[in-house]
Amino acid sequence: MTKLEAVIQNSRLEAVKTALQEIGVEGMTVLEVRGHGRQKGHTEVYRGREYSVDLIPKTKLEMVLADALVDKAVQAILGAARTGKIGDGKIFLSRVDEAIRIRNDERGEGAL
Amino acid sequence: MSMRQRLTGGLLSALLLLLFVPRVGAQSSAVSPSPSTDSNARLAKLEQQAADAKSSADNAWMLTSAALVLMMTGPGLALFYSGLVRKKNVLGTMMQSFALMAIITVLWGLCSYSLSFGSGNSFVGGFQNLFLRGVGAAPDADYAPTIPAQTFMVYQLMFAIITPGLIAGAFAERMKFSAMIVFMVLWSLIVYNPMAHMVWGKGGLLNAALGGRFPTLDFAGGTVVHVTSGVSALVCALYLGKRVGYPHQSMPPHSVVLSFIGACLLWVGWFGFNAGSALGAGSLATSAFVATHFAAASAAVGWAAAEWFRNGKPSVLGGISGAVAGLVAITPAAGFVKPMPALVIGLIAGVFCYWMVAKVKAKFGYDDSLDAFGVHGAGGTLGALLTGIFAASTVNPIFKDAQGNVLASGLLEGNAPQLLNQLVGVGIAWALAIVGTLAILKLVDVTIGLRISEEEEVQGLDLSQHGEEGYYWETST
Numbered sequence: 001m002t003k004l005e006a007v008i009q010n011s012r013l014e015a016v017k018t019a020l021q022e023i024g025v026e027g028m029t030v031l032e033v034r035g036h037g038r039q040k041g042h043t044e045v046y047r048g049r050e051y052s053v054d055l056i057p058k059t060k061l062e063m064v065l066a067d068a069l070v071d072k073a074v075q076a077i078l079g080a081a082r083t084g085k086i087g088d089g090k091i092f093l094s095r096v097d098e099a100i101r102i103r104n105d106e107r108g109e110g111a112l
Numbered sequence: 113m114s115m116r117q118r119l120t121g122g123l124l125s126a127l128l129l130l131l132f133v134p135r136v137g138a139q140s141s142a143v144s145p146s147p148s149t150d151s152n153a154r155l156a157k158l159e160q161q162a163a164d165a166k167s168s169a170d171n172a173w174m175l176t177s178a179a180l181v182l183m184m185t186g187p188g189l190a191l192f193y194s195g196l197v198r199k200k201n202v203l204g205t206m207m208q209s210f211a212l213m214a215i216i217t218v219l220w221g222l223c224s225y226s227l228s229f230g231s232g233n234s235f236v237g238g239f240q241n242l243f244l245r246g247v248g249a250a251p252d253a254d255y256a257p258t259i260p261a262q263t264f265m266v267y268q269l270m271f272a273i274i275t276p277g278l279i280a281g282a283f284a285e286r287m288k289f290s291a292m293i294v295f296m297v298l299w300s301l302i303v304y305n306p307m308a309h310m311v312w313g314k315g316g317l318l319n320a321a322l323g324g325r326f327p328t329l330d331f332a333g334g335t336v337v338h339v340t341s342g343v344s345a346l347v348c349a350l351y352l353g354k355r356v357g358y359p360h361q362s363m364p365p366h367s368v369v370l371s372f373i374g375a376c377l378l379w380v381g382w383f384g385f386n387a388g389s390a391l392g393a394g395s396l397a398t399s400a401f402v403a404t405h406f407a408a409a410s411a412a413v414g415w416a417a418a419e420w421f422r423n424g425k426p427s428v429l430g431g432i433s434g435a436v437a438g439l440v441a442i443t444p445a446a447g448f449v450k451p452m453p454a455l456v457i458g459l460i461a462g463v464f465c466y467w468m469v470a471k472v473k474a475k476f477g478y479d480d481s482l483d484a485f486g487v488h489g490a491g492g493t494l495g496a497l498l499t500g501i502f503a504a505s506t507v508n509p510i511f512k513d514a515q516g517n518v519l520a521s522g523l524l525e526g527n528a529p530q531l532l533n534q535l536v537g538v539g540i541a542w543a544l545a546i547v548g549t550l551a552i553l554k555l556v557d558v559t560i561g562l563r564i565s566e567e568e569e570v571q572g573l574d575l576s577q578h579g580e581e582g583y584y585w586e587t588s589t
Contacts, residue, residue: 009570011571014360014361042575043579044579045580
């Protein structure tokens, strides 16, 4: 099992969600987050005073996938989240030892 | 006679005694040259004082009404609309309402008042009141004989502010701020001012009180305000096209709480809008106040009940939308109908507007984002026609023959042709709104462009148009 974490542009969430559903990803957790990578922030002006905003609103998706699905999921996100501009975000993959369904103590990929 | 009335009566007579007894004494000791001239002079003075008292009373209510109608735009409409958009557009949407409070006011002073209420031809006012020349403390007897012309002017200004504000609901979340300002200025000049003149102005084609060719009953602006803005809204929605992602991406209101506060402020402000349109503080204002309130209530019931029946739950947004729909529909009728017909008008409006918004919009697929057409265009048209049916001469004897006898008002009183006049009024409002709005949109589109870029639309109006955020996310304390 693999945990997939992706930080994407807020505006791409709908497209990414749809693309993942199409390849059979059944569950995900979506978080509204703030952060930055190499991308610089923007400036906002309130009553003539400038405020630089370097932590930019982003959307983070987390999901744990059966190994067979991982490549397809990465391709789906790359296809749907890419605008080609700075700030498109990143995908992180990591191994997961175990998954347990709380309702019935089911283990492994069947619990996903 | 109640205890309270008796007390007031007693107090009044005591006051009168105090006022008159010493004067009578003084008069008897003085030698007056001629008793009749003296009493004539006193009579004239008394008449003047009575007129002044009435003027003060009317003026107090009309200034209050003007303030109430301004409150409908800011914060009423601003909150109502901004709650319905996504949170990245909350400030941009508020700014659309607020900008009109400033810009239309300037325009009104320079020329719009004259173009609406100056005496011109059948279609538009003249230039004699440019820069508010001749609009002072003296009343304009044709419009409102008991209040200063300046009060009438500033009261009407508040209507000119909110009307274009309503259109903003149709192009929410996707119009350039600069384009919106140019559009609104031109719309006010080309659509609103002529329509206001035709219905309310001296010599206007549709004016029912001052002898228009097709006397249309429109007490507080069903055609002038709601039909023109609602139909223009539909034209805008069709011309600008859908928002990016509509209708596949879900775009729920970001805060029904804001919309709730806004709608309740609109309800209260509408008393100024409708009861204030009596242009005085007399019993007609009361009648319009009551009709307004009853229609809002029954429309809220109608919309919520329709929703409950179809979806299994009555929503808060449905209830407040229903109230607004009822207020829209009663606007032309407010000063012409009794409370029970007002209840009926409201109930029909609530159900009808729900159907327009929930079914018709989905069927045709236009993106009238905040339902400016479904509520104001549809509700306004419905209300204008129902006015022709329910108008009662016992409430407001608007039509009289040459001898001054009161004639029937609406269809139910036997004046069936009035329904035709209402149709003419509504038809002219629709035609003017469609042609005027299309021409203005085209002009603005080819000069400065109407829509923000797709990138800006995704970013939101707040950041892309104003460089601010409505809900600032504090990064450090």
